[in-house]
C-alpha cells in the first residue's frame with residue numbers, strides 16, 4: 001500500500017458562501033469529495049490518475065485542499081483463462097485547512113493482456129487426432145506482433161486450458177523462440193490462417209498430444225467439433241496474459 005499525494009485545489013469559498021446570506025462561517029460545513037467512475041485498464045498500462053480519473057472536491061474552508069489516494073489490490077477471477085485479472089480499490093481522501101476530511105472509493109478493473117495464438121501454425125483448421133499416438137507433439141505458437149514482443153513472456157509460466165478453466169491446465173514439454181507464423185487478422189469464431197513466417201519472432205511451444213487430449217477432455221467431444229482453448233502465462237514484468245485459438249477434434 002502506498003500513499004500518493006496528488007493535487008492541491010483552491011476551495012471555492014466565495015462561490016459556496018454566495019448560496020445563502022445565512023451561510024455559516026467558513027470551515028464549518030465540511031468538505032465534499034466525489035470519486036471518478038470505475039475505470040478499466042489492461043495490465044501493464046498506466047494506473048496514473050491522469051488516465052483513470054481524479055475526484056471532484058469542494059469546501060467552504062478557504063485555502064488549499066490536499067487530495068491523496070491509497071491503492072489496495074483485490075483479486076479478480078480465480079480462473080487464469082478469464083480476462084478479469086484484479087481490481088485496484090483506490091481510496092481517495094481530501095483534507096482542507098480547517099481540518100475537515102472526506103473519503104470515497106474508486107474501482108479500477110484490470111484485465112489480462114490478450115496475445116495472439118496459433119495452434120498448429122500454418123495448418124487450418126487445426127485438427128487434433130484424439131485417437132492418434134499419444135506421444136506425438138502438437139505445436140502451439142504465441143505470435144509476436146509489432147507491439148507484442150514474445151521474449152517478454154516467461155516460458156515456464158505458460159499453460160493451456162479449456163475455456164473458463166473447465167479442464168486443464170496442461171504445460172508444454174518444450175519452448176523456443178522462432179518465427180513460425182503470422183497472426184490472423186479476421187476476428188471471427190475460430191478463425192485460422194495458413195500464413196507462415198512474417199519476420200517477427202514467436203514463442204513456439206511443444207505439447208504432448210496425449211497430455212492435451214486427456215488433460216483437456218478432448219476425446220469426449222463430438223467428431224469434427226471445434227473447441228476453443230486458452231493459453232495463459234505471465235510476462236517478465238508481472239502481468240498475466242491469455243491467448244485463444246481453436247482445435248477441430250477428429
Ligand SMILES: [Ca+2]
Nearest residue numbers: 180181198200
Ligand atoms: Ca511470426
